Amino acid sequence: MMITKFCFKKYFVICFLMIFFVSSAQKKFTIVLDAGHGGHDVGATRNYDFGTPQEKDITLNIVLKLGKMLEENKNFRVIYTRKTDMYPSLTERTNLANRSKADLFMSIxxxxxxxKSATARGTETFVQGPNQNRENLEVAKKENDVIYLDAKDREVFASYDPSSPESLIALKIQQGKYLERSLHIGSFIEENFEKGGRFSRGVKQANLHILRMSAMPSVLIETGFVNNYEDAVFLSSDEGQRKTATQIYNAVLKYASKNLVAAAEEPRKKQEKKEMPLKNDFRILLMSTPIKYNYGDPAFKGLNYILPIKENGLYKYYYAVTNLASVRDANLKTARDAGFRNATSVGFVPFQTLRSGSYTLEVYVGKDRLPSDSYILKNLKDVKREKANGVFYYTYGSEKTLEAIVKLQKSLEEKGIKNSVIQKLNK
Ligand SMILES: [Zn+2]
Structure with missing residues (x-):
């Protein structure tokens, strides 16, 4: 009240500065809460006599309870990746976290x-790290699978927007420097679960995209097994969710009290020296082959963000995209390490208009003609058909830039026409 009156009268500028310094001195500890899955992606689920618990609901309930506890403490600022039954893409979740310059990222x-015996039970918390054993690999597969399904993520990585630094963060930030702090919060969480009577499987490392792409200390908390009856009953109940949220909350308190002082004193270090972007975008060419592979095929040796472009009868499979030299070199190394020994980086001029020729989408290839009532022909107008060596090729659309055809491809995916391939026609 006093301050307001004082401000209102005269010393507006001085007052503004005062408020500015007071608020910046009490920087809030920012936490991003990510309720796993959501919307069409229900996550893990199981049928029981008491109902059908779904991962997406349990995670949201825990996050909302935890968020409320944190919001009631004035030291914390909470950012939610979702507060309802919706599905933000992996990139949306991590971009939000990175943009908000949060101090901690927790995915539930x-x-x-x-x-089938359902003997596995209890909690475990993951921090980013190399896959250490088969079991962790399974968790990584399950949680990472989401992005194979996700057209939005594909688009972000297929048509890299040079004005968005976020799309680089994924590849640029070395999670290593956050590992120690991630391990701290992870061990506090598991400690509290155990104190609260849960069976703790401990803190583990796994190569999870959601952790790798977050530029801050990050943990992924598995709060229990939906296929274990006791865990399922516990996590489905209001009380179980509240207990879980409280145990995580107490771990955050302990972690923040250790890091709050350090965070306030240490002015956010400017990203070392800023690397200047190159003129061209660079993709890593993995292979050229007459074989068409669909997204997620084992032929890609686990690499994601693949863009196939067909040219002169060969499918060229490109991995990732960047306009930073350091990231390009890292991507090339990733590809070679994955087993593509002859991988090379290829430059693409952004928004380059083809002088001759065009891009189109190959929407179907097969020995049989598509019937006129097929989904593709019913939903797309002006589909072209060609026959060569007894095989029918159906193509759709004509664009002059790669970016435009990627956009068209995305619109087809939204209509449910998946696995179309960009084709470069030279005349
Ligand atoms: Zn999950």
Whole structure:
């Protein structure tokens, strides 16, 4: 009240500065809460006599309860990747976290094990690291699978927007420097689960995209197994969710009290020296082959963000895209390490208009003609058909830039026409 009156009268500028310094001195500890899955992606689920618990609901309930506790403490600022039953893409989740310059990222999940006996139970918390064993690989596969399904993520990585630094963060930030702090919060969380009577499987490392792409200390918490009856009952109940949220909350308090002082004192270090972007975008050419592979095929040896472009009868499979030299070199190394020994980087001029020729989309290839009532022909007008060596090729659209054809490809995916391939026609 006093300050307001004082401000209102005269010393507006001085007052503004005062408020500015007071607020910047009490920088809030920012936490991004990510309720795993959501919307069409229900996550792990199981049928029981008492109902059908779904991972997406459990994670949201825990996050909302945890968020409320944190918001009631004035030291914290909470950012949610979702507060309702919706599905933000992986990139949307991590971009939000990175943009908000959060101090901590927590992704909440529910586990399920492959074994039918359902003996696996308890909690485990993951921090980013190399896959250490087969079991962790399974978790990585399950949680990463989401992005194979995700057209939005594909688009971000297929048509890199040079004005968006976020799309680079994924590849640029070395999670290593956050590992120690991630391990701290992870061990506090598991400690509290155990104190609260849960069975803790401990803190583990796995190569999870959601952790790798977050430029801050990050953990992925598996709050229990949906295919274990006791865990499922516990996590489905209001009380179980509240207990879980409280245990995580207490771990955050302990972690923040150690890091709050350090965070306030240490002015956010400017990203070392800023690397200047190159004129061209660079993709890594993995292979040229007459074989058409669909997205997620084992032929890609686990690499994501693949863009196939067909030219002169060969499919060229490109991996990732960047306009930073350091990232390009890192991508090339990733590809070679994955087993593509002859991988090379190829420059693309952004928004380059083809002088001759055009891009089109190959929407179907097969020995049989598409019936006129097929989904593709019913939903697309002016589909072209060609026959060569007894095989029918159906193409759609004509664009002069790669960016435009990627956009068209995305619109087809939204209509449910997947696995179309960009084709470069030279005349
Ligand atoms: Zn999950």
């Amino acid at each position: 999940h529910v586990n399920s094990s492959a074994s």
